[in-house]
Amino acid sequence: MSLLFLVFLLLFSLFIGSAQEKIKIRAVTYFTGEDPWTNVWQNVIKEFMKKYPNVEIIDEATPTAGDLIRTKMKTDFASGNEPDVAFFFIGADAEPLLKTGKVYTWDEDLEKDKDWSKNFYKGALEFARYKGSIKNYDGKIYALPTIGFYEGLFVNKDLFDKYNLELPVTWDKLLKAISVLKAKNIIPIAGSILDSYYLIETLILSAGGPEGHNTPFHPSWETGLNYIKRLYLLNAFPKDSLTLKDEQARELFYNKKAGMMINGSWCVGGLKDKVNTVIMPVPVILGGKAHPTDIIGGFGSGWYVSKELNEKKNGIPVKFVKYITSPEVEAKFIAIGGVPAIKCKVENVSPAAQSGYDMMEKARTVSMPIDAQINPEAFTYIRTNLAYVVTGKKTAKVLLSEARKIHEEAK
Amino acid sequence: MFSQTKKYVLIFLIPSLILISTFVYYPLFSTIFYSFYNWRDFSNFRKFIGLGNYERLIKDVAVHKAIINTFIMLITVILFQVGFALILALMVHYLQKGYKFFRTVYFFPVTISGTAIGLMFYLAYGYEYGFLNSILTFFGKDKIIWITENSALFMVLIPIIWQYVGFYFVIFLAALSKIPQDFYDSALIDGASKIYSAVYISIPLIWDVIAVSLSLAIVGTFKVFDIVYVITGGGPMNASQVLGTYLHSVAFTGQNQGYGSAIGTLIIFLGLLLSVITNKFLKRDRITY
Numbered sequence: 033m034s035l036l037f038l039v040f041l042l043l044f045s046l047f048i049g050s051a052q053e054k055i056k057i058r059a060v061t062y063f064t065g066e067d068p069w070t071n072v073w074q075n076v077i078k079e080f081m082k083k084y085p086n087v088e089i090i091d092e093a094t095p096t097a098g099d100l101i102r103t104k105m106k107t108d109f110a111s112g113n114e115p116d117v118a119f120f121f122i123g124a125d126a127e128p129l130l131k132t133g134k135v136y137t138w139d140e141d142l143e144k145d146k147d148w149s150k151n152f153y154k155g156a157l158e159f160a161r162y163k164g165s166i167k168n169y170d171g172k173i174y175a176l177p178t179i180g181f182y183e184g185l186f187v188n189k190d191l192f193d194k195y196n197l198e199l200p201v202t203w204d205k206l207l208k209a210i211s212v213l214k215a216k217n218i219i220p221i222a223g224s225i226l227d228s229y230y231l232i233e234t235l236i237l238s239a240g241g242p243e244g245h246n247t248p249f250h251p252s253w254e255t256g257l258n259y260i261k262r263l264y265l266l267n268a269f270p271k272d273s274l275t276l277k278d279e280q281a282r283e284l285f286y287n288k289k290a291g292m293m294i295n296g297s298w299c300v301g302g303l304k305d306k307v308n309t310v311i312m313p314v315p316v317i318l319g320g321k322a323h324p325t326d327i328i329g330g331f332g333s334g335w336y337v338s339k340e341l342n343e344k345k346n347g348i349p350v351k352f353v354k355y356i357t358s359p360e361v362e363a364k365f366i367a368i369g370g371v372p373a374i375k376c377k378v379e380n381v382s383p384a385a386q387s388g389y390d391m392m393e394k395a396r397t398v399s400m401p402i403d404a405q406i407n408p409e410a411f412t413y414i415r416t417n418l419a420y421v422v423t424g425k426k427t428a429k430v431l432l433s434e435a436r437k438i439h440e441e442a443k
Numbered sequence: 444m445f446s447q448t449k450k451y452v453l454i455f456l457i458p459s460l461i462l463i464s465t466f467v468y469y470p471l472f473s474t475i476f477y478s479f480y481n482w483r484d485f486s487n488f489r490k491f492i493g494l495g496n497y498e499r500l501i502k503d504v505a506v507h508k509a510i511i512n513t514f515i516m517l518i519t520v521i522l523f524q525v526g527f528a529l530i531l532a533l534m535v536h537y538l539q540k541g542y543k544f545f546r547t548v549y550f551f552p553v554t555i556s557g558t559a560i561g562l563m564f565y566l567a568y569g570y571e572y573g574f575l576n577s578i579l580t581f582f583g584k585d586k587i588i589w590i591t592e593n594s595a596l597f598m599v600l601i602p603i604i605w606q607y608v609g610f611y612f613v614i615f616l617a618a619l620s621k622i623p624q625d626f627y628d629s630a631l632i633d634g635a636s637k638i639y640s641a642v643y644i645s646i647p648l649i650w651d652v653i654a655v656s657l658s659l660a661i662v663g664t665f666k667v668f669d670i671v672y673v674i675t676g677g678g679p680m681n682a683s684q685v686l687g688t689y690l691h692s693v694a695f696t697g698q699n700q701g702y703g704s705a706i707g708t709l710i711i712f713l714g715l716l717l718s719v720i721t722n723k724f725l726k727r728d729r730i731t732y
Binding site for chain 2: 098099102103106107110127128131132225226270271272274275276280283284289408409412413416417419420423425441442
């Protein structure tokens with residue numbers, strides 16, 4: 033009898049133990065370190081765990097610097113160690129993840145749970161709709177975008193006012209601003225040739241319009257790169273632009289040492305003067321095919337869920353992502369910066385951020401950056417070898433043909 | 444009894460053998476294996492391409508530049524890192540007093556991580572806010588662009604040499620302290636100068652230590668990465684590119700692990716080749732005393 037009681041006690045304690053064991057959710061994002069959304073993300077995790085005490089979110093945030101998050105996500109998926117939830121790039125970087133067949137698709141949830149899905153902007157979801165050769169994912173939404181971005185020309189308007197300069201809405205006005213700012217010992221454009229992502233993308237768009245920009249190795253790409261060279265030869269960039277990193281270039285703009293900067297919406301959070309900064313499209317180059325409102329932007333990242341792990345953990349990963357993609361949580365993220373993918377009410381928007389939203393709203397077309405369209409190795413080759421073009425040691429044509437070869441080989 | 448001891452020794456050696464095999468030899472042979480594949484995005488899919496990656500390696504201008512830079516670095520490291528450390532050690536050895544002070548001062552940079560040193564020098568070289576240009580501005584001089592195509596390699600070599608001089612200095616100082624004082628006393632009676640004693644007594648007696656240090660410095664040159672990565676990233680225009688930074692750029696930024704493995708294999712091959720050559724050239728009969 034006592035033995036039976038002991039066995040019962042043991043089983044009961046095991047049951048209690050398992051009932052109390054928390055469901056652990058591994059979440060990989062790049063909200064860490066200097067990332068502007070780090071604090072919001074950490075608070076969101078805490079709030080979710082408070083709401084659902086039986087769930088523990090393990091924050092595996094990994095920085096984007098040095099492509100650490102790319103390496104982590106791809107190796108984790110390839111080795112069967114995929115996280116339950118991830119906020120990761122969409123586009124070319126999604127391909128190796130989708131090839132594993134482990135990524136959850138959202139179409140059914142979006143269809144069934146209208147109370148939740150009605151808040152998404154349809155255009156935003158389209159950025160994560162797969163159009164490629166992997167049949168299982170064809171036409172399906174594999175990630176849920178939340179924070180959108182744009183690239184544009186940031187202008188320190190107070191400096192422009194001081195020197196009676198008009199906003200550079202045309203290429204001629206940009207050239208005039210460069211000449212005047214240079215004469216006043218102000219760096220015209222805080223740009224880095226080393227980290228020339230945004231210079232390449234915006235000037236190629238300016239040269240070729242959305243069609244040229246979105247067609248890999250279109251002839252307009254050569255024109256775009258040659259215009260960067262022109263700006264370099266005009267001394268529009270900092271003197272050490274060949275080795276200057278993007279973070280340092282931004283500081284020059286933030287501290288009013290530079291009049292303009294070609295960069296993205298992620299810089300809005302770091303602006304020291306959010307009142308006198310205007311964000312506008314990069315002016316169209318002479319003979320350029322772009323419309324003056326065409327911009328680079330969109331939704332470059334989204335929330336991924338692991339299909340198998342979601343089933344194993346009773347749908348908690350999906351529940352967590354639904355929580356993050358609620359209008360209330362979205363508002364917290366957007367208050368820091370970025371463009372919303374979900375309808376939400378954001379209060380106290382700074383004039384700088386508002387000018388960015390206006391630019392996005394007025395845009396005739398919004399194109400995803402080149403690095404989301406061509407093989408990463410080919411884009412890295414263009415970026416890291418741009419210094420040869422601007423210093424005249426290689427032509428843009430040769431550089432692009434070399435990059436094209438890398439792109440073709442990767443296929 | 445002896446064989447029983449041997450058995451225990453073997454048992455105790457096995458764990459470290461397993462660890463080394465797992466974390467050194469397995470990745471090493473995997474690197475060679477993957478270098479024959481078109482393997483990208485760390486994916487589970489890869490295609491055998493034979494010597495395709497090596498053909499690209501031969502034609503790749505960045506690899507040529509990285510090899511030339513590595514050899515320039517190698518000569519500079521031998522001359523200034525090991526050579527300077529030897530001169531400093533000989534001087535401090537003769538000084539006799541203040542031995543511990545110099546040992547601490549020179550060894551200190553070895554304890555700082557390469558990334559921190561790289562960041563420190565990156566901030567010092569900066570054009571707008573850099574420490575060096577602040578000094579120039581203070582004295583009313585014009586700012587200088589410290590890192591250019593011509594100067595980049597030299598500018599990354601300064602912290603590389605500075606960091607490890609202390610390491611070899613301590614090794615040489617320890618070796619010199621083992622030489623009996625009688626030798627120097629006898630040389631002094633014979634009228635030998637300090638320089639003569641250093642060349643004909645000190646250096647020959649610590650030759651085996653110098654040879655090991657040279658081997659370490661040569662192999663170490665092929666592993667240079669952190670300082671170059673932080674200061675210049677290998678640029679501008681591959682001016683300071685070394686094999687380590689180029690491997691990182693190809694394998695991680697470019698997500699081409701197959702070609703990255705071929706560069707890794709080249710690093711292993713060159714490192715092994717040079718250490719074999721070094722050992723052959725520096726081999727001398729050991730002087731016992």
